[in-house]
């Protein structure tokens with residue numbers, strides 16, 4: 001018999017696995033909640049998000065609001081929608097928001113998307129896609145983009161995600177052992193030239209795949225997916241009931257570099273315009289404004305002092321600044337969470353510990369400490385899930401340092 005999640009009110013969500021010891025980590029293959037349409041880095045499991053929200057039916061059923069301030073591919077907003085709750089998802093990465101919207105839209109009718117005519121009036125000067133593709137290939141991709149612009153609405157998002165997939169599939173050679181550090185061609189000779197008919201066939205295959213996946217979707221409630229900064233949320237104070245979220249971790253994942261190809265499709269060149277990359281939490285760029293005088297709790301301060309004292313190159317310089325900047329963004333996000341939440345709110349936070357060289361980065365304990373400074377206490381014991389494959393386990397130069405195991409933790413907070 002197919003598994004299902006049954007809410008106290010009797011609402012049934014078929015196909016959702018039983019709670020048990022369900023981890024927030026997305027399984028290697030997850031099709032629930034359209035997770036396979038564009039598997040987003042560090043996305044959590046749809047089934048897990050459904051179970052987190054299902055416990056709060058009483059608070060949410062009429063007019064309560066769910067928020068995910070680091071919404072990524074929109075797992076939280078989709079889970080909330082599937083259960084019939086209002087939800088807002090914020091993310092500063094516009095790529096994430098295209099995917100989140102696609103997953104939550106209703107496609108009662110997927111319009112036919114025909115091959116674009118070969119036009120010459122498409123400008124490809126200074127096109128950011130030229131970092132991977134030769135000019136005729138860029139031109140053909142832009143002709144497909146124009147088809148989406150002419151159609152608008154959900155079909156445009158569908159085509160955009162199909163193009164994200166097609167670009168990923170054809171540019172694998174620019175991914176290194178760390179899949180989040182996407183390289184660019186060294187020069188024009190290193191770019192890819194794909195014959196127009198071959199490229200069209202690839203794009204059409206991805207349109208067919210995405211159309212088939214979203215075709216069965218029916219939405220119960222419109223949700224709100226907004227491109228916005230978790231350090232400055234466009235949300236009224238005291239208005240949110242439940243948060244289910246996962247911020248970037250202190251693992252040097254640069255989301256703008258990881259999604260540089262998709263951002264290029266959206267017209268954003270992260271090499272010439274560094275503003276988005278600099279603003280994303282966890283960025284490896286150091287901003288001009290200093291963040292070193294920001295007051296942190298004891299656990300975060302201890303970590304900073306261990307990094308500063310580390311004898312490896314740049315620990316007391318660049319790496320200290322990067323960690324300070326990360327902690328500044330994390331705590332600014334927690335300040336905003338505190339402002340927008342009602343007094344009765346519950347916050348479910350998924351975070352992963354990591355290592356800087358051989359220094360343990362206790363992100364879960366840092367969050368517990370920083371949340372306590374803002375009036376939040378743990379509502380239940382943290383749930384910890386061991387993490388088997390981390391980015392440092394893929395990074396050869398990082399392997400010279402002896403490290404312990406790391407865990408992903410689910411922290412549940414309430415006020416008082």
Ligand SMILES: C[S@@+](CC[C@H](N)C(=O)[O-])C[C@H]1O[C@@H](n2cnc3c(N)ncnc32)[C@H](O)[C@@H]1O
Pocket residue numbers: 040041042043044045069070071072073074075076090091092093096228229230231245246247248249255279280281282
């Ligand atoms: C761990 S991912 C969230 C994944 C999400 N739970 C899912 O299932 O797809 C963290 C997200 O935070 C976003 N982010 C980074 N800095 C941000 C900021 N300042 N404001 C809002 N979102 C930000 C990143 O773009 C990324 O999508």
